[in-house]
Amino acid sequence: LPAQIRAGAKFLVSKLSGMVWGYGHRVGRLVLSYFLTTCFLSIITYFGKINFFVSSNSVPRKLTFWESINMGFCETVSATSPSFIPSTLCGKLITFSASLLGTLFLALLAATLYRRIAR
Numbered sequence: 001l002p003a004q005i006r007a008g009a010k011f012l013v014s015k016l017s018g019m020v021w022g023y024g025h026r027v028g029r030l031v032l033s034y035f036l037t038t039c040f041l042s043i044i045t046y047f048g049k050i051n052f053f054v055s056s057n058s059v060p061r062k063l064t065f066w067e068s069i070n071m072g073f074c075e076t077v078s079a080t081s082p083s084f085i086p087s088t089l090c091g092k093l094i095t096f097s098a099s100l101l102g103t104l105f106l107a108l109l110a111a112t113l114y115r116r117i118a119r
Helices: 002-020 027-047 065-076 089-118
Strands: 051-054 084-086
Touching: 002 027, 027 065, 027 089, 065 084, 065 089, 084 089
Parallel strands: none
Antiparallel strands: 051 084
């Protein structure tokens, strides 16, 4: 029975990988995953009430919804804006995660496009 459970888990992970990354063959799924992941991190930032220093203001405050979206997309493409600086460890972890995931998505996109061109 444990071997069947392991095989079932591997099957589910494989299907999830196909849906999220497209097995490295589907650019559309990769781009969709990028947008959904970035929006998810932005929503966590907004609803998590994480404070940021905004536009060299000396008092940290919660970001508006559109500022959260802007910050999420800027962090994922490493276009860090000096106008959004996290004031808490949680905010720093979210911006670090967004930056790391943006680099990961860019690398996967480059590999997927290379694979498509090399055919």
